[in-house]
Amino acid sequence: MKAIKRFYLDLFLSDRLFMCLGLLVLLFMLRFFLGWLGDVPKIALAVFCMLIVLDLWLLYRQKKPFEASRQSANRLSNGDENPIAIRLSNRYPFAVQVRVIDELPFQFQLRDKDFRTSIAANGIRSIHFSLRPVKRGEYAFGYTRVFVRSPLGLLVRRFNFDGARVLPVYPSFLHMRRYELMAISPHLQELGIKKIRKIGQSTEFEQIKNYVTGDDIRKINWKATARRGDLMVNNYIDERAQHIYCVVDKSRVMRMPFNGLSLLDYAINASVALCKVAMMKEDKAGLITLSEKLGTIVPADRKAGQLGNILEVLYREKTRYLESNLDALYAAVRTRLTQRSLLVFFTNFESLSAMRRQLPYLRKLARFHLLLVVFFENSELRTLAGTAAPDTEGIYTQAIAEKFLNEKKLIVQELRQHGILALLTAPENLTINIINEYLALKARNRI
Numbered sequence: 160m161k162a163i164k165r166f167y168l169d170l171f172l173s174d175r176l177f178m179c180l181g182l183l184v185l186l187f188m189l190r191f192f193l194g195w196l197g198d199v200p201k202i203a204l205a206v207f208c209m210l211i212v213l214d215l216w217l218l219y220r221q222k223k224p225f226e227a228s229r230q231s232a233n234r235l236s237n238g239d240e241n242p243i244a245i246r247l248s249n250r251y252p253f254a255v256q257v258r259v260i261d262e263l264p265f266q267f268q269l270r271d272k273d274f275r276t277s278i279a280a281n282g283i284r285s286i287h288f289s290l291r292p293v294k295r296g297e298y299a300f301g302y303t304r305v306f307v308r309s310p311l312g313l314l315v316r317r318f319n320f321d322g323a324r325v326l327p328v329y330p331s332f333l334h335m336r337r338y339e340l341m342a343i344s345p346h347l348q349e350l351g352i353k354k355i356r357k358i359g360q361s362t363e364f365e366q367i368k369n370y371v372t373g374d375d376i377r378k379i380n381w382k383a384t385a386r387r388g389d390l391m392v393n394n395y396i397d398e399r400a401q402h403i404y405c406v407v408d409k410s411r412v413m414r415m416p417f418n419g420l421s422l423l424d425y426a427i428n429a430s431v432a433l434c435k436v437a438m439m440k441e442d443k444a445g446l447i448t449l450s451e452k453l454g455t456i457v458p459a460d461r462k463a464g465q466l467g468n469i470l471e472v473l474y475r476e477k478t479r480y481l482e483s484n485l486d487a488l489y490a491a492v493r494t495r496l497t498q499r500s501l502l503v504f505f506t507n508f509e510s511l512s513a514m515r516r517q518l519p520y521l522r523k524l525a526r527f528h529l530l531l532v533v534f535f536e537n538s539e540l541r542t543l544a545g546t547a548a549p550d551t552e553g554i555y556t557q558a559i560a561e562k563f564l565n566e567k568k569l570i571v572q573e574l575r576q577h578g579i580l581a582l583l584t585a586p587e588n589l590t591i592n593i594i595n596e597y598l599a600l601k602a603r604n605r606i
Contacts, residue, residue, distance in 0.1 A: 169318070186203055224251050224307075239333040254310065298325065303322045378393045404445045404503065418586070438461045444459060452484055531580040533593060541564060
């Protein structure tokens, strides 16, 4: 009974079959009303029935005539295009027409992933597409349903392949890898990352070595030279192991969406990329999360699993609905951070008054650490201010938009007046701008 039930559920009638039925009905109507055509309708009906039986035999002659599988990474990267492939294997001894419907996670809200293709006899074909998640979390994939038609094309057989799988969506590790490769490349301008000329040099002693042509004569160690009888020079390396902390605000100000991603997700993706670049520059990277109470603190380090720890923490973070508590942040920084560090504080200020409420705590933090406050331009206001006003109401709207944009610039100026570094950036340029700022601070020995 199960086999019969499954047979009926997996068998469908094609458009071609309905066209043939329509022609048969027309032939019988002509014979009935006009009295001619003779036995042609009966012969056509017999041929039609034989073709249906033949099509049934072609589609069901083998036990496992078709295979399909979905191929993807073990996790998806948030905000990036993640490649997905569906591999189709035709074991029929004839070419088939195929329609593939993949059951994607509901978060994508996609109803158009409907692929149509043809596969040669005993052939293999892959369908490639990409998915861009905009929220972290678990994404459940379902069945891959394949509808197969034989060369006759009268009937359609459905195959259901169980591709049920839950994939986690992590902060943008593809984004991180992009900057990881560029961090060791001399062609940083390709990503908009500036080459920073070192104006100072902070070094630490490494060893004494024999002088070779090209060494700086100012570094000759005369005492070692006198003892050895050969010229000896001191060898120095750039000072390493500075502490870099990404402080991520996850309060309500970070819920604002841009291009599908929230400001929190932009900050998280930029934090991962900055931590990776800092560790490649032999600095120690750490993380602090903050909302109405202090969140997680990952102490700065550059051990092998440090980036994985940071990714795991950021994977679970969500925006909250209350205002951030900078008093708790200051207390934690004073007790937990024993070395002067660079604190990159990702937050957002929409007004000058909102910044001034937090300014006393920011000034306290800047007294003991190098504080860089990163907040965001409002791209919608920028577009509105740059659009020609069609009427009087539009002029008022444009003036208000320009007022809010200028207020953001005033926030930057006031923070700098109090000795606090500030970076105002568009969300889409956040990662490039923050890496540029980090490289510039390092070159100027500010860290």
